[in-house]
Amino acid sequence: MLRVLVLSTLFPDLYRPNFGIFVERQTLSLAKRADVQVRVAAPRGVPPWPLSLLSRYRKLATLPSRENWKGLEVHRPxxxxxxxxxGRFHARALTRALTPMLESIHRDFPFDMIAAEFFFPDGVAAVELGRRLGVPVSIKARGSDVHRWGRNPVTGPQVLAAGRTADGMIAVSEGMRDDMIALGMPGERIEAVVTGVDLERFAPRDRTEAKASLGIAGPLVLSVGALIPLKGHDIVLRAIAAMPGVTLCIAGEGPDRKRLADLIDKLGIADRVRLLGNVPPAEVASYLAAADAMALASEREGLANAWLEALASGTPIVIPDVGGARQVVRSDVAGRIVARTPEAFAAALRELLANPGRAGAVRATVEPFTWEANSARLHDYFEHLVSAYRLRLGCDN
Structure with a gap:
């Protein structure tokens, strides 16, 4: 029996049901296995008074310190x-908060390893916690945790040190693995494990009916991602401005909302663009099934869940050559990889709208990316990590 302590500052809660939902889904799939037991530590970052009185932090403060979340035992220190x-002090503060809690958990649930689901601050803290508790540590790199925090002059040295010290690392794509190696992390300890996609929730539907249910007629392009500059929504907006009669829906929320709304007004496309805000997964699935194409102009990605979810829905994608793009778009059936310019996105979208492929063929491109396959690979990787650690200590049992 493999016992895993999942550590993730990205994990859903009562007030943020979509926050880190990919970590939740992966953990649930792993916990379904008969040969695995899982506990979750999902820390909450709360600032000192009086900033802690701000509404978003007050809500975090009211969350239970321990709860059953969809069958998972979750601790929220x-x-x-x-x-x-x-971020200079994040990892140190996280380590300080987690130490007594993990020591207590380890007495009742002697976990074999710590699986940190984000490189910073989770992975940095996990390395120190693993050393104190005498268990191996795996750190998962998802994208911005390495691309942003790993290149930040303040936090970068912490990220690199954690990568060089961890017993093993996971990258969500081969491209992500290459980026980690380029930063100076040991490639022999990095395993590329592509994330999974829920093939039941995200599936093709009758596109005309799906559009009608959303009150949309004519060509529809969807973009899924937080409203932040990194996601490049302005590029897609400018592309749509050059495509009369095409509707764009953007599912996501963030600090860039006002800037994007102003750009929409400036481009004169307010009648063809909807900023949907935070959308539940089931509703995202409806929009993806209705869309003729999904476009996301991210500056950086590891391997975006939105790519896989769109393809599983039978909807081709237009994305830049970032992260695991070439692992996902392996033929024109799946979509196009283009330059991060409005002109390139508009040209690719016009091509897809003029020559729509069969939804079934699009979906087939991601059918290997199941959560079951993901959990099987993770289990094999974790088992090997724990066995290798015990052999090094001379205590293999």
Missing amino acids: AFLNIPASG
Whole structure:
């Protein structure tokens, strides 16, 4: 029996049901296995008073310190989040908050390893916690945790040190693995494990009926991602501005909303663009099934879940050559990989709209990416990690 302690500052809660939902889905799939037991530590970063009185932090403070979340035992300790520090103290504060809790959990649930689901601050703290508890540590790199925090002059040295010290690392794509190696992390300890997709929730439907249910007629393009500059929504908006009669829906929320709304007005496309805000997964599935194409102009990605979800829905994608793009778009059936310019996105979208492929053929491109396959690969990787650690210590049993 393999016992895993999942550590993730990205994990859904009562007030943020879509926050880190990919970590939740992966953990649920792993926990379904008869040969695995899982506990989850999902820390909450709360700033000192009076910032802790802000509504978003007050809500975090009311979350239970321990709960059953969809069958998972989840612990939610609070750690000190110091604003405007550039993350300098996050890992140290996280380690301090987690140490007594993990020591207590380990007495009742002697976990074999710690699986950190984000490189910063989770992975940095996990390395120190693993050393103290005498268990191996795996750190997963998903994208911005390495691309942003790993290149930040304040946090970058912490990320690199954690990568060089961890017993093993997981990258969500081969491209992500290459980026980690380029930063100076040991490639022989990095395993590329592509994420899974829910093939039941995300599936083709009658596109005309799906559009009608959303009150949309004519060509529809969907973009799924937080409203932040990194996602390049402005590029897609400018592309749509050059495509009369095409509707664009953007599912996501974030600090860039006003800037994007102003750009929509400036481009004169307010009648053809919907900013949907945060959308539940079931509703995202409806929009993906209705869309003729999904476009996401991210500056950086590891391997976006939205890519796989669109393809599983039978909807081709237009994306830049970032992260695991070439692992996902392996033929024109799946979509196009283009430059991050409005002109390139508009040209690719016009081509897909003029020559729509069969939804079944599009879906077939991602049918290997199941959560079952993902959990099987993770289990094999974790088993090997634990066995290798015990052999090094001379205590293999």
